[in-house]
Amino acid sequence: LFTICIGTCTSLESIKWNIYQGSDNSTSSNSTQWTLFNQTSSYENIWFFGTNTSNFTATDELFLNNLQISLWRFEVVYTFQSETSTSALNFIINQPPSNGSCSINPLNGTITTLFTIKCPNWYDVDGIQDYSLYTWTTDISQRIMIAFSTEYNFQVRLPAGDNKTSLLNFVIYVRDFLNSITQVNISSVNVIRDFAIINDLIDKVKTSSSTITNNPIVQLLSSGNQNVVGQMIISLSQELNQMNSENLDKAISNGIPAVDISVSLLGSQRLQQISIPLNESALINYNIELNSLANVRDYLVTFLTNLLITTSNSIILQSSSLAQLTQATNQLTRNTLMLVSNRCYELSAALYAMFEKISYEDAQSASNQLFQCASNILNV
Template sequence: TCTNLESIKWNIYQGSDNSTSSNSTQWTLFNQTSLYENIWFFGTNTSNFTATDLLFLSNLRISLWRFEVVYTFLSAISTSALNFIINQPPANGSCSINPLDGTITTLFTIECPNWYDVDGIQDYSLYAWTTDISQRTIIAFSPEDNFQVRLPADDNETSLLNLVVYVRDLAGSVTQVNISSVNIIADLAIMNDLIDKITNLSSTITDNPIVRLLSSGNQNVVGQMFISLSQEFNQMNNDNLDKAIS
């Protein structure tokens, strides 16, 4: 009975292959349990054992784990174990962009070949920022490993745009891939033409490249152009304010 219980002990094991079967997986005792007592592990001698996520974050290469509890009674020993797999992020691929410079209407191609994940790849998301990564903006996402985008400029000068692709698997695990930064030049001629035709209610406004893109009906294209236009108009407004103050 439980009144004859002498001790409880939890053991942590790491697996060495891709199988959850106890008959084929080679289990190795994780020998740092006592070292991380009350840091990664809590209650190693109780029925309420806790392992924090730091265990897994500090051992990213290990995907197979076993938690085993040993109950020692006066006349018997009872054990029970739980085997589980930590989802691994997509791996073995790369991402690139071409060309490496252009304007807000330039079509850039993103290629992310050779990504593998046992769960399957769900999608690829492209984020961009200039100087502060916390201000990154999503530009596009695609289920395909080859897709095209248009990128925003940051100011009236040449803008160096930093880019990162998030490769996500079907279980939600993500790998971040930094790709080459690109130079985006604000196309003032097209912007001024657009403003002039809007101001004068020109019947030839549909000839403007930006308007044609906005009229494409493609959700990704329209979204990308709205981001570019918003940044362009904000910069123009700031420039006008600076001129008025000076």
């Protein structure tokens, strides 16, 4: 907030900002009871900056630590030699959705199982805009969007859970039309890999089989539904990334020096060269597997290039899918790089066109995924 002294201001002695909290939902100063917020000095230069200047800043910590307060008044007091002058602004803090719950069913399945998410009874005076589902295995900072819906009841397919426990964790963002969000943690579920379907897909891509369209995963990818396609691309990419890591470890253990292996995973530690005589057959097998999985990525990327770009959630989900698909940089073909590069550009252009109309958090989330995607393809 800033204030300007108008008129004769040479006798100005001091400026002071006061903060008040209101006791009801009215914006009328005649009916609202205002109480001085008495912790201003305690949080000087922590929550509040410039309390005695014309430019005053209150951080979001003030509101986050006082969620029960929806009405705030910021008052500036100018003190002159013979008089005082005041001016104030009232704010209504948008309250997040409330009174609802969320659940998931069943609690066990595979990457092709349909899980049902239900989030009934949520209320917000501004209306509920959408529900977004985020997942992670062990590190919540690595959570990624897996689905979004304007309906409180929707179905999803999930990536495999933790390698040891198969557990997958969730948080649902319930958002109103003014972008206020309530985060809801729901039960973890066990999701295991469906090796038969995954291996069938890999084999049919390898042999260019005409029956590939019979594969359940391909049928889902062919739906054109950005939620379904995004979910399957993320699931398959994580499986391919895991297989790539296992192949790299196997190659090293079979005596293949790191210098004879293609580019390692972006962000992974430098592979240690082992002084064991080169195992020619192991290197041949490694390259065969490498090319096989690269061809699968080459096949999968085609399902992402023509998806509709509709909302910020759409950009987040698609860019997350691309970031996962390009994580193993040693398995990216020239064709994959070209298609991913073009798609990242299209998503970036769409984000730029809408960034003034969406929340900061959405813009940041989409940007982070797009940066990761760009970083992957630039480090091939």
